[in-house]
Amino acid sequence: MKLIGSYTSPFVRKISVILLEKGITFEFINEMPYNAVNGVAQYNPLGKVPALVTDDGECWYDSPIIAQYIEQLNIAPALVPRDAKAALQLRQLEALADGIMDAGLVSVREQARPAAQQSPEELVRQREKISRGLDALESYVADGTLKADELNLATIATACAVGYLNFRHVSPGWCATRPHLVKLVETLFQRDSFARTEPPKA
Ligand SMILES: N[C@@H](CCC(=O)N[C@@H](CS)C(=O)NCC(=O)O)C(=O)O
Known part of the structure; x- marks a missing residue:
């Protein structure tokens, strides 16, 4: 998996923490969305980080959606209740x-x-x-x-x-x-x- 993000973004940190806690290995692609020239829009038309690219080439963006995608992989620890x-x-x-x-x-x-x-x-x-x-x-x-x-x-x-x-x-x-x-x-x-x-x- 590839996580597109910047090291100062709290939304990116949220996703990094989730991946680390679940022991999911990922490559961090450092992109600065506020730089005049950046590559974020190729992953997210809104030009915002984080975005997550799966090994199958699927691209997910918006941190709650990415979090939900990761949760659906059913890798412990569960971070959302079943109910x-x-x-x-x-x-x-x-x-x-x-x-x-x-x-x-x-x-x-x-x-x-x-x-x-x-x-x-x-x-x-x-x-x-x-x-x-x-x-x-x-x-x-x-x-x-x-x-x-x-x-x-x-x-x-x-x-x-x-x-x-x-x-x-x-x-x-x-x-x-x-x-x-x-x-x-x-x-x-x-x-x-x-x-x-x-x-x-x-
Ligand atoms: N709702 C989004 C917010 C993401 C967001 O605002 N990211 C900021 C960095 S902290 C960004 O990429 N901003 C660039 C822009 O607004 O153009 C999420 O949860 O992922």
């Missing part, structure tokens, strides 16, 4: 964590624009999404919906989202009021799969 409703609830938590990644990414892109072109309102809007999203995740860990010692698609996506916020210094004080979430992500960060996919220090 359909429980699986949907877990996928919603994955979507919540992915949404935090999206808002973090938009914030970083906005701040990369020349100061005069940046929109403070847009930055506030994105920060509010992140803050509400983190509060929701904190409450799901507090009430046991998400468990620090459980490896699944939602806990992996949550740790990738928080890892991205830390990496880009978005919402730097997030941990002060969210002790349950801190415990969950610190537990996941100790895993080999997370250590091996840490974004480069730049």
Whole structure:
């Protein structure tokens, strides 16, 4: 398999962690989607990473779809419950964590624009999404919906989202009021799969 991605993308990290946890070997094709010239569109018409190319030449994109494809290979450990409703609830938590990644990414892109072109309102809007999203995740860990010692698609996506916020210094004080979430992500960060996919220090 080939994983097309960049080392700084939290969505790519999510897929790398899943592949590593399941012991699936893959070749990493480094593509920078924000570079003026890049090869991402040959794998995903939307020009976004990650994309996954199977040994049969099938191409999958959008990280929840790629995660679902990998899950359907039935390679342990299972990262989604068998029960359909429980699986949907877990996928919603994955979507919540992915949404935090999206808002973090938009914030970083906005701040990369020349100061005069940046929109403070847009930055506030994105920060509010992140803050509400983190509060929701904190409450799901507090009430046991998400468990620090459980490896699944939602806990992996949550740790990738928080890892991205830390990496880009978005919402730097997030941990002060969210002790349950801190415990969950610190537990996941100790895993080999997370250590091996840490974004480069730049
Ligand atoms: N929903 C997509 C989001 C992927 C995404 O936004 N990737 C970013 C890198 S972190 C990207 O490739 N952006 C390039 C662009 O928007 O043109 C997924 O889950 O895979």
